[in-house]
Amino acid sequence: xxxxxxxxxxxxxxxxxxxxxxxxxxxxxxxxxxxxxxxxxxxxxxxxxxxxxxxxxxxxxxxxxxxxxxxxxxxxxxxxxxxxxxxxxxxxxxxxxxxxxxxxxxxxxxxxxxxxxxxxxxxxxxxxxxxxxxxxxxxxxxxxxxxxxxxxxxxxxxxxxxxxxxxxxxxxxxxxxxxxxxxxxxxxxxxxxxxxxxxxxxxxxxxxxxxxxxxxxxxxxxxxxxxxxxxxxxxxxxxxxxxxxxxxxxxxxxxxxxxxxxxxxxxxxxxx
Amino acid sequence: xxxxxxxxxxxxxxxxxxxxxxxxxxxxxxxxxxxxxxxxxxxxxxxxxxxxxxxxxxxxxxxxxxxxxxxxxxxxxxxxxxxxxxxxxxxxxxxxxxxxxxxxxxxxxxxxxxxxxxxxxxxxxxxxxxxxxxxxxxxxxxxxxxxxxxxxxxxxxxxxxxxxxxxxxxxxxxxxxxxxxxxxxxxxxxxxxxxxxxxxxxxxxxxxxxxxxxxxxxxxxxxxxxxxxxxxxxxxxxxxxxxxxxxxxxxxxxxxxxxxxxxxxxxxxxxxxxxxxxxxxxxxxxxxxxxxxxxxxxxxx
Numbered sequence: 001x002x003x004x005x006x007x008x009x010x011x012x013x014x015x016x017x018x019x020x021x022x023x024x025x026x027x028x029x030x031x032x033x034x035x036x037x038x039x040x041x042x043x044x045x046x047x048x049x050x051x052x053x054x055x056x057x058x059x060x061x062x063x064x065x066x067x068x069x070x071x072x073x074x075x076x077x078x079x080x081x082x083x084x085x086x087x088x089x090x091x092x093x094x095x096x097x098x099x100x101x102x103x104x105x106x107x108x109x110x111x112x113x114x115x116x117x118x119x120x121x122x123x124x125x126x127x128x129x130x131x132x133x134x135x136x137x138x139x140x141x142x143x144x145x146x147x148x149x150x151x152x153x154x155x156x157x158x159x160x161x162x163x164x165x166x167x168x169x170x171x172x173x174x175x176x177x178x179x180x181x182x183x184x185x186x187x188x189x190x191x192x193x194x195x196x197x198x199x200x201x202x203x204x205x206x207x208x209x210x211x212x213x214x215x216x217x218x219x220x221x222x223x224x225x226x227x228x229x230x231x232x233x234x235x236x237x238x239x240x241x242x243x244x245x246x247x248x249x250x251x252x253x254x255x256x257x258x259x260x261x262x263x264x265x266x267x268x269x270x271x272x
Numbered sequence: 273x274x275x276x277x278x279x280x281x282x283x284x285x286x287x288x289x290x291x292x293x294x295x296x297x298x299x300x301x302x303x304x305x306x307x308x309x310x311x312x313x314x315x316x317x318x319x320x321x322x323x324x325x326x327x328x329x330x331x332x333x334x335x336x337x338x339x340x341x342x343x344x345x346x347x348x349x350x351x352x353x354x355x356x357x358x359x360x361x362x363x364x365x366x367x368x369x370x371x372x373x374x375x376x377x378x379x380x381x382x383x384x385x386x387x388x389x390x391x392x393x394x395x396x397x398x399x400x401x402x403x404x405x406x407x408x409x410x411x412x413x414x415x416x417x418x419x420x421x422x423x424x425x426x427x428x429x430x431x432x433x434x435x436x437x438x439x440x441x442x443x444x445x446x447x448x449x450x451x452x453x454x455x456x457x458x459x460x461x462x463x464x465x466x467x468x469x470x471x472x473x474x475x476x477x478x479x480x481x482x483x484x485x486x487x488x489x490x491x492x493x494x495x496x497x498x499x500x501x502x503x504x505x506x507x508x509x510x511x512x513x514x515x516x517x518x519x520x521x522x523x524x525x526x527x528x529x530x531x532x533x534x535x536x537x538x539x540x541x542x543x544x545x546x547x548x549x550x551x552x553x554x555x556x557x558x559x560x561x562x563x564x565x566x567x568x569x570x571x572x573x
Contacts, residue, residue: 075533103542
């Protein structure tokens with residue numbers, strides 16, 4: 001069993017502090033759901049765990065068992081067992097899926113995988129995920145629909161077999177059938193050696209992949225943790241009730257005076 | 273030193289002014305620095321040029337009407353060597369050339385090529401300019417017959433203190449001619465690279481199209497790179513486009529690949545390979561792909 005332990009994590013982008021002291025403990029075998037209004041730091045948390053260069057950890061710690069994750073490069077984190085299924089996967093022209101996937105699999109093997117075994121594994125997973133059979137020869141995510149990109153993230157997760165998978169809105173852009181395929185794939189990975197952290201806005205996702213732990217992230221902090229009942233409550237009531245508990249919520253868009261042509265003119269003058 | 277591999281059954285090898293070895297199929301002849309192709313069936317042939325220091329060498333290829341030829345060409349030039357090539361494509365000739373520069377030199381080498389296409393001739397040319405040498409290359413294509421069609425692709429790597437300059441010209445001298453060039457470069461260390469892409473459509477050549485893309489990816493602070501597109505159009509009824517850019521490797525691309533466990537070096541190599549790879553698609557040959565990959569492994573070094 002492995003543990004990913006996050007203590008008092010503060011993360012900034014430039015001058016702006018986004019995460020303001022996150023505490024979270026995850027063990028393999030568990031499925032964690034992170035919910036919260038837009039712009040409150042959910043994606044930042046997952047990206048900071050993976051080590052995106054844009055995010056600076058100003059204080060706190062992330063430990064994977066005995067290993068200090070914050071001292072590791074992005075690729076070391078991946079090889080140590082972390083995986084981030086991204087909200088907006090990159091399109092990389094000229095790099096075929098098969099060259100990329102083979103390189104990624106070999107990165108964690110002592111002896112490179114045989115071509116035969118690679119093709120067999122890839123074909124099996126492509127079929128299970130109901131993906132385009134030409135996928136191997138297509139360029140990485142280039143010209144993929146939103147749903148195809150997300151399925152490609154899941155494909156990578158299945159091939160790389162991480163201990164901790166962080167899935168950032170993996171359900172956005174998926175139609176009903178694709179959502180079922182993706183959730184089946186995640187469920188098939190559930191084991192004592194696998195943990196998953198899912199960020200999603202929709203109850204449907206958590207209905208299909210039942211989380212063992214649910215956290216609500218507001219204004220850079222986890223303000224509440226519980227079980228599946230939290231998902232249901234948020235689905236029915238939104239986040240308004242959290243405000244009533246005296247928790248300050250960050251609105252994603254800042255309100256600014258409108259400056260438009262003639263109609264907006266009066267509004268903008270009022271604000272001057 | 274042999275810096276080439278013979279993989280085709282037909283080949284011709286030159287050292288300085290001499291043809292030192294050859295195996296030519298029916299319909300192909302060589303005499304006095306002139307290769308003439310009259311083959312009835314499509315053929316693939318390898319041509320290899322080894323020029324020692326200060327040697328200047330010229331060769332001419334003529335592709336007769338309706339010939340179909342694929343050429344894998346290797347150039348190995350030493351300091352100050354000058355390589356001149358002229359190609360004539362007669363009506364409906366189809367020529368695919370993969371042109372690999374394997375020179376190792378401390379000082380500049382020069383390549384000058386002129387290609388003339390008659391009516392309905394098609395020429396696709398890929399240049400892999402990944403050599404450890406400085407070079408001044410001029411590749412000039414003239415579309416002298418209606419419906420002549422040329423596509424040029426270049427993959428260039430300039431690293432350490434190499435200085436590479438390329439001028440690629442496609443000139444439309446007849447109506448309904450098509451020209452396209454895609455020149456991709458990578459510059460590392462203190463490398464220096466200038467690409468001048470020139471599309472010229474002379475007066476009266478209506479219905480012609482001239483397209484070009486010039487892109488350079490720079491890796492280090494001391495790189496010097498410049499991608500210059502030129503279009504000289506003297507007719508109204510034409511299509512023309514150009515794109516040019518010099519920039520860094522996309523950090524988000526690197527992050528994405530690294531997040532899957534690839535080291536930075538592996539990620540850079542994969543991205544560069546993908547970026548320069550279109551050049552090998554000119555000829556369908558497994559050997560070329562392997563060689564290209566091996567040569568590119570020095571990118572991450």
